[in-house]
Amino acid sequence: MEQLKELIMKGNAKETVERVRKLLEGGSDPGGLLQEVMIPAMDEVGDLFQKGEYFVPEMLVAARAMQQGLTVLKPRLVASGIEPIGKVIIGTVKGDLHDIGKNLAVMALEGAGFEVIDLGTDVAPERFIDAIKEHKPQVIGMSALLTTTMLAMKDTIKAIEDAGIRGQIKIMIGGAPIRQEFCDEVGADFFAPDSTAGRNYARNVVTGEA
Amino acid sequence: MDIARTLLKMKAPGERKPDFERFRRAITTNEPGPVTVGDIFADFETVGNLLNEPVMDYLKLAEDPDLKITFKDLWSGYKYVSQTIRFCCLTGWDYAFAFSAIPFKGVSVQISENTSSEVEDGKRGWLNDNQGPIMSWDDFERYPWPSNIKAINAVSRTMAKRVPDGMKVMVIPGGVFEWTTWLMGLVPFSYALADQPDLVDAVIDKVNGLIHQVVEDIMSEPKVGGIFMGEDLGFFSGTFVSPKVLREKFLPRTKEIVDLTHEAGGVFVLHSCGNMYAVMDDIIEIGVDAKHSFEDKIMPVEEAHEKWGDRIGIIGGVEMDVIAQGTEEQVRTRTRKILEACASKGRYVLGTGNSVANYVPQRNYLAMLDEGRKWNLENFGREY
Numbered sequence: 001m002e003q004l005k006e007l008i009m010k011g012n013a014k015e016t017v018e019r020v021r022k023l024l025e026g027g028s029d030p031g032g033l034l035q036e037v038m039i040p041a042m043d044e045v046g047d048l049f050q051k052g053e054y055f056v057p058e059m060l061v062a063a064r065a066m067q068q069g070l071t072v073l074k075p076r077l078v079a080s081g082i083e084p085i086g087k088v089i090i091g092t093v094k095g096d097l098h099d100i101g102k103n104l105a106v107m108a109l110e111g112a113g114f115e116v117i118d119l120g121t122d123v124a125p126e127r128f129i130d131a132i133k134e135h136k137p138q139v140i141g142m143s144a145l146l147t148t149t150m151l152a153m154k155d156t157i158k159a160i161e162d163a164g165i166r167g168q169i170k171i172m173i174g175g176a177p178i179r180q181e182f183c184d185e186v187g188a189d190f191f192a193p194d195s196t197a198g199r200n201y202a203r204n205v206v207t208g209e210a
Numbered sequence: 211m212d213i214a215r216t217l218l219k220m221k222a223p224g225e226r227k228p229d230f231e232r233f234r235r236a237i238t239t240n241e242p243g244p245v246t247v248g249d250i251f252a253d254f255e256t257v258g259n260l261l262n263e264p265v266m267d268y269l270k271l272a273e274d275p276d277l278k279i280t281f282k283d284l285w286s287g288y289k290y291v292s293q294t295i296r297f298c299c300l301t302g303w304d305y306a307f308a309f310s311a312i313p314f315k316g317v318s319v320q321i322s323e324n325t326s327s328e329v330e331d332g333k334r335g336w337l338n339d340n341q342g343p344i345m346s347w348d349d350f351e352r353y354p355w356p357s358n359i360k361a362i363n364a365v366s367r368t369m370a371k372r373v374p375d376g377m378k379v380m381v382i383p384g385g386v387f388e389w390t391t392w393l394m395g396l397v398p399f400s401y402a403l404a405d406q407p408d409l410v411d412a413v414i415d416k417v418n419g420l421i422h423q424v425v426e427d428i429m430s431e432p433k434v435g436g437i438f439m440g441e442d443l444g445f446f447s448g449t450f451v452s453p454k455v456l457r458e459k460f461l462p463r464t465k466e467i468v469d470l471t472h473e474a475g476g477v478f479v480l481h482s483c484g485n486m487y488a489v490m491d492d493i494i495e496i497g498v499d500a501k502h503s504f505e506d507k508i509m510p511v512e513e514a515h516e517k518w519g520d521r522i523g524i525i526g527g528v529e530m531d532v533i534a535q536g537t538e539e540q541v542r543t544r545t546r547k548i549l550e551a552c553a554s555k556g557r558y559v560l561g562t563g564n565s566v567a568n569y570v571p572q573r574n575y576l577a578m579l580d581e582g583r584k585w586n587l588e589n590f591g592r593e594y
Binding site: 011050052055056057058060061064096097098099100101103146147148176177179193194 | 397484
């Protein structure tokens, strides 16, 4: 088990897959593997990223190892009736095509056991609204890179309010130009300075702590 | 032109002469004196907007994968040189900026609309971080590496021959880290660091070799004053890659370009966005003369100047959020605060936090410049 955690943290995808397979063949509980090994491994990766000890490449290779390990684990999880801990819809706002920050957030959330619906980049408010109605998530994440494109967050939140579904969801925002004052001004619920903070907030939402 | 001159309260042509040595002194010494101004570049639309005339849209050309250049494009390109010089003269820069961008084929740029608050047809190119033209050894072997160095330097060379007396050109060739990650895509590059480090090294060597040739060639022009390398090393909370990787793979290559520039008598300025301060001492160590690009959210320029302003020149720092969205008064207040903290101690050049982007309202950019002139008048009895 400890070895699997190490393999994920070091981003060794091939050996992660092998190790998950062997542990399952050896009778390990799929839910236990996910909850007690793989999610804590990605948690630690996120924490190291937040502390400035891991960087974008380390985060990406660890997430790749996690994802490949999950492809082996998922059928067994489904068979055991284990569900994601919550649902998040995420996207880069209209007019903005930058997505590395958003992708890091997706990885952190998936690594924490969330189902993430990634709407991609340049997402118009209507697409957020349609996705909320369709998927009924607990949390919405919005990202922007520029001081000009972040203004689309305000329009999106307004559109969600006008659609009468604001009360159903919590909204977190992040990106290079975002600050707490902007978060307060546009009426978002949380400013995530990095992907780990976003992951922690989403967890707090589903456990009722936020 | 007359409107712009009126807005800028410019003196008649000839009274305020550009002086590259003033810029050099400002970034390399702590000698007190009136603050000068500059940035890495101004967007094409910004130049056109100030001059009130159309300026060649390079982004439009870049959208065409086959890059067919017509006679009209060539004429517009030639005109662009004089337009850039006029923009820099009018706004009080001591240098003109020129791109010697290496035409790496296949770098994935997507264009989006509506990012400009200032011009009707504002566009912005976005890099695709998820892919690049070199993601395998096969891609590397087949890649059509650019080789016509004279063509790459054509605009910079033309500009160097046309700048007025006293003015020099700062050439923007792109940086080793930026070009490498653009060619490979940031995500595939990250995987390759773990899976194929030899491929990463090979791309870095090729890129560095080309930048070396471009710089060596253009620095032979007497009116080229130096290199303004655009090299974004960080994002909000840290460097993209670890300081260890930067120290091992990238900074030694950058040092080669710094040395080459210095040997030719030029100055080397690094434009690097994001929180790259973990390697700031290394940047100083390799001989970079000045650092440009500061974000209040990461480290206000005053703090950077306080920490490193006795060892490296500091350029810009008027927060993009303020200059893009603030009122004229807010721009003046922020500018004044920076001038009091930085310009009063020297080794500082006034500028924006990033570049004179097409979404920066002209009135705010002019307010920043005007505040600089007022500060000079109050402290030194003259505007420049």
